[in-house]
Amino acid sequence: MRFRTAAPLLLLAVLLAPACGKKGDLQPPLVLRPQPAESLKAIQQGNRVLLEWANPTTATDGRPLAGIAEIEVWLETRPDPPPPGAPKGDFSSRAKRVGGVVPEPAAPVSSWIYHLDPAGWKQRLFVFAVRARESRKSRLSEFSNEAVVKPQAVPLPPTEPQAGVFEDRIEIRWTPASKNFDGSAAPAGQGTTVVRTEAGGPPKRLTPLPVGGAVFQDKEFAFGRTYRYVLRSTTTLAAGFLESDDSAAVEVKPADTFPPAAPAGISIAAGPEFLTLIWDANAEKDLAGYHVWRRAGESGEFVRLTSAPLLETTYTDRSVEKNKTYFYAITVVDAAGNASPRSAAVSETIKGPIHPPSSSPGCCASLRAAS
Numbered sequence: 001m002r003f004r005t006a007a008p009l010l011l012l013a014v015l016l017a018p019a020c021g022k023k024g025d026l027q028p029p030l031v032l033r034p035q036p037a038e039s040l041k042a043i044q045q046g047n048r049v050l051l052e053w054a055n056p057t058t059a060t061d062g063r064p065l066a067g068i069a070e071i072e073v074w075l076e077t078r079p080d081p082p083p084p085g086a087p088k089g090d091f092s093s094r095a096k097r098v099g100g101v102v103p104e105p106a107a108p109v110s111s112w113i114y115h116l117d118p119a120g121w122k123q124r125l126f127v128f129a130v131r132a133r134e135s136r137k138s139r140l141s142e143f144s145n146e147a148v149v150k151p152q153a154v155p156l157p158p159t160e161p162q163a164g165v166f167e168d169r170i171e172i173r174w175t176p177a178s179k180n181f182d183g184s185a186a187p188a189g190q191g192t193t194v195v196r197t198e199a200g201g202p203p204k205r206l207t208p209l210p211v212g213g214a215v216f217q218d219k220e221f222a223f224g225r226t227y228r229y230v231l232r233s234t235t236t237l238a239a240g241f242l243e244s245d246d247s248a249a250v251e252v253k254p255a256d257t258f259p260p261a262a263p264a265g266i267s268i269a270a271g272p273e274f275l276t277l278i279w280d281a282n283a284e285k286d287l288a289g290y291h292v293w294r295r296a297g298e299s300g301e302f303v304r305l306t307s308a309p310l311l312e313t314t315y316t317d318r319s320v321e322k323n324k325t326y327f328y329a330i331t332v333v334d335a336a337g338n339a340s341p342r343s344a345a346v347s348e349t350i351k352g353p354i355h356p357p358s359s360s361p362g363c364c365a366s367l368r369a370a371s
Helices: 002-016 361-370
Strands: 038-045 048-054 068-079 096-101 109-115 124-134 147-149 159-165 170-175 191-198 215-218 227-234 250-252 267-270 275-278 287-296 314-317 325-334 346-349
Touching: 038 124, 038 147, 048 124, 068 109, 096 109, 159 227, 159 250, 170 227, 191 215, 267 346, 275 325, 287 314
Parallel strands: none
Antiparallel strands: 038 048, 048 109, 068 096, 068 124, 124 147, 159 170, 170 215, 191 227, 227 250, 267 275, 275 314, 287 325, 325 346
């Protein structure tokens, strides 16, 4: 009887033995932070440093973020070159916060501008990093990659930009900068870049490399559109240049007020009862057609024969009389309604027999009656 009572107790003790062992160390709860911002870039433009980065979209466990309350911008300045024995602490212990950005909802990229002190940038390295604060519990990400800028003396923007409209180009002129943003003399080898914006579209750099001098010709334009130009000085004419801030903008809406050239190469051929004109085609891209003008005799005004512009370069006039000389000229019109001067005139006469007065009885009777 005792054996039967002890057996269940022994079995229970065996089953409970693992639960009575030593407990493991307690682990801190996992803190879910935003992933760090990525691809931070920093570029000097004039006395500004332009920062741009990719905003994080997930937490460290891969789940989507509810939102980003702010992107903090941090800066560390270092002597360049560093003094002997300079400490090598990490970025977070040496940097200070210099600004912040509240990104647009779901914006993939954010940017920020840091202004250089004209008197405090020389022989310094500017090291930037950013970190994200999520909107629900204000938890901070780790710092992004570091972006390093070694500032240079960049010229001020060009001044007095002007635009002139010509038949085949818009010509931009300006006065080059004489000083850098810190007041020092601008470099002798500076150049200029030209940036154009059209109808609210994105800016387009028209000069892959800077141009020298103080004039630029924009030949890729269309009449009737509005263009806005800004200019930037550069530190050099070669690749690797730095740019200034934008100059004052100059806006232009080119209008086509330029008449085509007068047609040339006009020849004329006489048929039995008609005159045919042939001429060379004009080269204007916006050509709308040709008009033919005629004058009978050496004097008088030219009269236009065509009611609508001709697309062909030939015309036959059948309303002519024999033994009468006709003078012809050609004009060309473009799509804007501009008309060329009249071409040089050409003339021709259709020759025909001259009949003597009729000797019919009726005719003679009439003459006698008149006498």
